[in-house]
Amino acid sequence: MNNLVQTTLTISLEKNINHLKEQFNHSSDLKIRQLTVNDEVIRDAAILYLDGIANTQNIQDNILSPLLRIIKFDNIDAVITRHLSIVDVAKIGDFNEVLAGLSSGKTLVLIDGYKEGILADTADWQKRSITEPDTQRSVKGSMIGFTEQLKVNVNLLRNMTQTHKLGVENIQVGNETKTDVSILFMEDFVDEKVLVETRQKIKEIDVTYLLEARVIEDALEGRKTLFPLAFTCERPDVTVSALFEGRVAILVNGTPYSIIVPTLFLHYFQQPDEYNTKSGRYGNRMLRFFSWILSIMLLGLYVTMVRFHHNWVPHKFVKSFFKESDTVFPTLMEVFFVLLLFQLLVEASLRIPKATVIIVSLIGAIVVGQTAVSAKLIHPLTLIIVGINFLASIAIAAGGLYGTSLTLRAIFLFWGFFFGLKGLIVGMVALIIYMASLKSLGVPYLAPFIPFRPKEMKDVLFRGDLRKLINSKHTYPHKK
Structure with missing residues (x-):
């Protein structure tokens, strides 16, 4: 058989080994242990595995030693059932399955004269210990998070x-x-x-x-x-x-x-603390809903107030905050400058050693921020408003909603700057209509609000009684 088109194992041990070497590009971590086993005639055999991901002690005790003790066997099935003391083991003939098995940490046993081999699971993957979740922590309750395995x-x-x-x-x-x-x-x-x-x-x-x-x-x-x-x-x-x-x-x-x-949209506002502690049953979720509104609307409301609605602010503050503001940049550019500063801090915190995160944060927030205010680059109120907006975004970051808030706050910022309060209202109505059109695997995204389902409202705006929640069965509306 031509090795280039070989799709199954052959009865030739040498051909099988040579083809495997070629498929693994003669990699040095493909280990081959030659041996002989007793049958009616002494047969050559080989054990193949990838060094580093297969447990060599397991191979030694449960595969190599039993094979060397064989006196006589009838076929491959007999080797599996009578001699190999390993749990996950199977007979195999397809070459693609052999390659996939070796790559996943399994050990291959080949015996000359047989066109089938044996794959045994001997994987020993390196893994980190179980730790507490990074972003979805809880004051009380389980401290276990998922790992990569x-x-x-x-x-x-x-x-x-x-x-x-x-x-x-x-x-x-x-x-x-x-x-x-x-x-x-x-x-x-x-x-x-x-x-x-x-x-x-x-x-x-x-x-x-x-x-x-x-x-x-x-x-x-x-x-x-x-x-x-x-x-x-x-x-x-x-x-x-x-x-x-x-x-x-x-x-x-x-x-x-x-x-x-x-x-569903409401799932991003349900956090473990609400179910593990007594406090926060009514207030925490409403605070997160409010944080969501702030994260997307606050900057738009701020620039709207600066451009069109000075009357929202007491008269004695209008003069110092808006009419006599002597900053270099206009309000829209000030907001984008502070947003850029905060986003750079987030990126830097993810790319540098943890020990230096606090130092970088202090430099960015205090030195750069305070200096920008002192140099009249930005207004102090702009720094405060953007800071509140940033904290509100972080409050609802768990689960994947943070990226959405970044996009929406930029959209509402432009609508507020160019169209004022009417633009923000139209934008919010358009956002609700858009969200109502979304479906997660056929389930409306805004359920149980749209469509309204009163029986499912027991764990929406506040956390309901735990015993009733546990004993009730949830159902989901489906729309094509």
Whole structure:
């Protein structure tokens, strides 16, 4: 058989090994352990694995040692059932499956004279320990966050649910590099239409490789929108709660968070603290809704007031704030300058060592900001207003809504500057109409507000009674 078109293993051990070497570009980490096994005749054999991702001690104890002790065997099946003391093991003949198995940390056993091999799972992937979530922290309650290892994340969810009704469907995405993706749902709770559509959209993904879960999010969202239609969550407890609400969770190997669908707008304002503590049951969620409004509207209202509505401010402040303002830049440029400063601080904080984040923040916020005010580049009120807007944006950043607020505040800023209060009102009406047209896997984005569903309002504007929430079954309206 020509090695260039070889699609299955052959009975020649030498040809199989040579073809594998070629496929792995004679990589030095492809290790080959030659040996002989006893049959009616002594046969040559080989154990192949990738050094660094396969557990050599496991190979030594459960594969190599048993093979060397073989006195006689009838076929490959006999080797698997009688000799190899390893749990995950299978007979294999397809060459593509062999390559995928070796690349995922499995060990291949080849025996001369047999056109099938044995793949045993000996993967020993490096992983970090379980830590607290970075952005979705809670004062009280679970302190566990997801890791980059898919099996570890599934284990965390299994540990929290401990029920046979938790379904896990494994799918591989990628043409060249196969990435494991798990779809999780709770039987008897899950919305079947959402589950079917989720499964279909993920299976239709056609990419060369998948290294980031954003590809999955794009596929589930379906079309480009200003709003995220798939919720990202770093917490296993929040994910479990979503599963019992009838939603579907997706885990991607290498990504330390889950993707939850369907996603409603209200989900971005529900935080773990509300369910773990008594305080904040009524006020915290309303504060986040108010923060959302501030994050997109405050700058537009500010420039509107400066240009068109001085009467909103007491007369004694109008003179010092607006009429005699002696700053170099006009108000719109002042706002953009401060926004740029804050955004640079965010970018710098992500790119530098953590130990220097505080120093950079002090330099940016105090030195640059204060100097800009003293040099009459920006008005002190502009600095305060943009600072409040920035804090309001951070307050609703969890889950993926932060990027949306950045875009919308720029849109409302221009509408307020050029069209005043009427422009802001028209813009808000247009935004609500746009949001009402969005659907997350067929579920209206603004439900249960639009369409209005009073039975689902028990956990919207405030957190309802926990026992009633736990015992009630959630349903989702579907629109084509």
